[in-house]
Amino acid sequence: MFKKYQYISLLFFLFLTMVSFAQNKSRKQLELDRKRIKKEIKIVNKLLFAAIKSEQNALEDLKDLNQKISIREQYISTINLEVASLSNDIAIYEGDINQLEIKLIKLKEDYAEMIYKSYKSKSQQSNTLFLFSSKSFYQAYKRVKYMKQYASFRKKQGEEVYLLTNKFLRLKDSLLIQKELKDTLLSNEKEQKTKIEYEKNDQKKLISELKTQEKKYKQKLRIKQQEEKKISQRIDKIIKEAIAKSNAKKGIKKAKGFSLTPEARALAVKFEQNKGKLPWPVESGLIIRRFGKQPHPVYSGNFINSTGIHIATKKGSNANAIFNGEVLAIQTQSEGKKSVLIRHGNYISIYNNLESVFVNDGQKVKTGQPLGKIFTDRITGKTKLIFVLSKNTTRLNPTSWILKVN
Numbered sequence: 001m002f003k004k005y006q007y008i009s010l011l012f013f014l015f016l017t018m019v020s021f022a023q024n025k026s027r028k029q030l031e032l033d034r035k036r037i038k039k040e041i042k043i044v045n046k047l048l049f050a051a052i053k054s055e056q057n058a059l060e061d062l063k064d065l066n067q068k069i070s071i072r073e074q075y076i077s078t079i080n081l082e083v084a085s086l087s088n089d090i091a092i093y094e095g096d097i098n099q100l101e102i103k104l105i106k107l108k109e110d111y112a113e114m115i116y117k118s119y120k121s122k123s124q125q126s127n128t129l130f131l132f133s134s135k136s137f138y139q140a141y142k143r144v145k146y147m148k149q150y151a152s153f154r155k156k157q158g159e160e161v162y163l164l165t166n167k168f169l170r171l172k173d174s175l176l177i178q179k180e181l182k183d184t185l186l187s188n189e190k191e192q193k194t195k196i197e198y199e200k201n202d203q204k205k206l207i208s209e210l211k212t213q214e215k216k217y218k219q220k221l222r223i224k225q226q227e228e229k230k231i232s233q234r235i236d237k238i239i240k241e242a243i244a245k246s247n248a249k250k251g252i253k254k255a256k257g258f259s260l261t262p263e264a265r266a267l268a269v270k271f272e273q274n275k276g277k278l279p280w281p282v283e284s285g286l287i288i289r290r291f292g293k294q295p296h297p298v299y300s301g302n303f304i305n306s307t308g309i310h311i312a313t314k315k316g317s318n319a320n321a322i323f324n325g326e327v328l329a330i331q332t333q334s335e336g337k338k339s340v341l342i343r344h345g346n347y348i349s350i351y352n353n354l355e356s357v358f359v360n361d362g363q364k365v366k367t368g369q370p371l372g373k374i375f376t377d378r379i380t381g382k383t384k385l386i387f388v389l390s391k392n393t394t395r396l397n398p399t400s401w402i403l404k405v406n
Contacts, residue, residue, distance in 0.1 A: 268345025308388030352386035
């Protein structure tokens with residue numbers, strides 16, 4: 001019995017917490033969040049689940065599935081907050097309607113009684129007789145004033161009944177709309193929970209498969225990490241050589257950063273001023289791997305160190321320059337894939353995993369200019385840009401520099 005009471009208390013506490021959190025965010029904001037996450041789920045399905053999944057890519061499949069589940073959980077959480085906010089609004093509406101109904105009943109009763117008394121009074125004596133039966137001019141004046149006030153009061157009471165009735169009906173209509181929206185959201189939540197249940201079952205199967213073939217997949221993971229490390233080292237070498245070259249012109253032998261001309265310094269300042277406002281390097285896409293060190297989703301103790309962000313995009317998409325600059329270098333990597341390095345003063349934006357390139361060494365480029373076509377993996381069906389950002393040789397988190405997606 002005590003445990004049951006504790007459980008009910010916990011549920012009540014959670015509900016109050018949700019209502020409180022929902023109140024902090026406006027209903028409009030919660031609705032916008034829900035629509036944004038719903039759109040994100042569609043993008044995930046389009047970019048990550050369009051191709052037929054292969055047993056050879058269990059690691060990639062699990063990563064994609066984890067991301068899909070995470071986004072769907074956000075979606076369900078947002079629906080719950082919106083439902084909590086709606087429940088709160090419905091309770092307020094119902095309270096207002098009850099109070100208004102009591103007030104309206106009393107007002108109608110008073111008005112009906114006043115009409116009845118007025119009718120009864122008129123049947124007994126006319127207004128003219130009432131006026132001419134005055135004993136003095138002052139009494140007659142007072143009776144005229146009373147009749148005007150009484151007529152005005154009757155009119156006012158009638159108008160108040162009319163306005164209050166309209167307000168009552170409007171509130172009832174609004175309440176009905178709120179309840180219908182709540183029912184729609186609850187139905188949507190149920191549907192999402194069913195989908196996430198299937199996805200979590202698939203997730204368990206993939207984790208089980210990966211653990212039974214741990215040696216094989218860990219080897220694949222090591223090879224991939226080594227390839228990424230080699231690409232990163234080659235890029236570092238290019239940047240260091242470019243820094244040394246820029247400093248040699250001024251007779252500086254050892255320097256950690258570029259020796260900037262006034263023009264390059266002005267460009268770097270403009271680049272810095274646009275932090276958080278720089279355009280995405282693709283027309284549309286989804287970040288599928290974030291910057292920095294992150295734990296492996298299956299193998300505990302193993303970490304993925306990402307020097308940039310991985311963006312999934314549509315097949316046939318181009319990589320676009322995020323700012324005005326100059327092509328520092330074009331690199332050919334394994335399997336003929338290419339990288340383009342664009343210099344913006346002492347900042348460098350790097351576009352890896354390109355199938356072909358549209359620019360040349362030393363070429364000036366403009367913001368949004370296509371630099372190359374992004375490679376599409378034939379096995380996974382994914383089109384993925386690996387985007388890296390540096391200040392001299394220091395890696396930066398690109399998500400702090402590009403526009404936030406709403």
